[in-house]
Amino acid sequence: MEHYMNALRSYADFSGRNRRKAFWMFMLINLIFSLLTSVIDGITNTMFVSTIYSLALLIPQLSAGARRLHDTNRSGWWQLLWLVPVVGWIILIIFLAQDSQEGENDHGTNPKEVELHTT
Numbered sequence: 001m002e003h004y005m006n007a008l009r010s011y012a013d014f015s016g017r018n019r020r021k022a023f024w025m026f027m028l029i030n031l032i033f034s035l036l037t038s039v040i041d042g043i044t045n046t047m048f049v050s051t052i053y054s055l056a057l058l059i060p061q062l063s064a065g066a067r068r069l070h071d072t073n074r075s076g077w078w079q080l081l082w083l084v085p086v087v088g089w090i091i092l093i094i095f096l097a098q099d100s101q102e103g104e105n106d107h108g109t110n111p112k113e114v115e116l117h118t119t
Contacts, residue, residue, distance in 0.1 A: 003025035003026050003029070006022065007063070012063060013067070014066045015067075015107065017067055017108050017109075017110065017111050018068045018070070019100065019111045020098075020100065022064075023067075023096065026060075026064050034050065062076075066079065068096055069095060070106075071100045071110075072096075072098045073105040073107070074095060
């Protein structure tokens with residue numbers, strides 16, 4: 001839940017880098033909440049709750065994705081591949097699942113290395 005809350009706190013921060021674990025934990029918790037809102041909508045026979053939740057989380061999802069792509073030394077604009085059915089999705093998932101680029105890149109220092117030095 002900590003990764004989810006960190007992503008919400010930095011919802012408008014499209015700079016910097018985001019570790020793989022933080023990104024995927026955010027996505028997992030987001031998926032769980034999305035399923036819960038869909039169940040609530042199914043019970044109430046509306047689409048109100050899930051629509052509001054999806055709209056509220058649009059910007060945090062984009063910023064978390066951009067920071068994750070920055071960690072692999074790619075631009076956040078690669079997220080436009082979500083608009084290309086199947087092939088774009090596969091390519092983007094591969095990019096998001098890759099390990100952090102070692103050392104510093106154009107988007108900042110490696111958060112994995114920073115975490116190792118602080119513990």
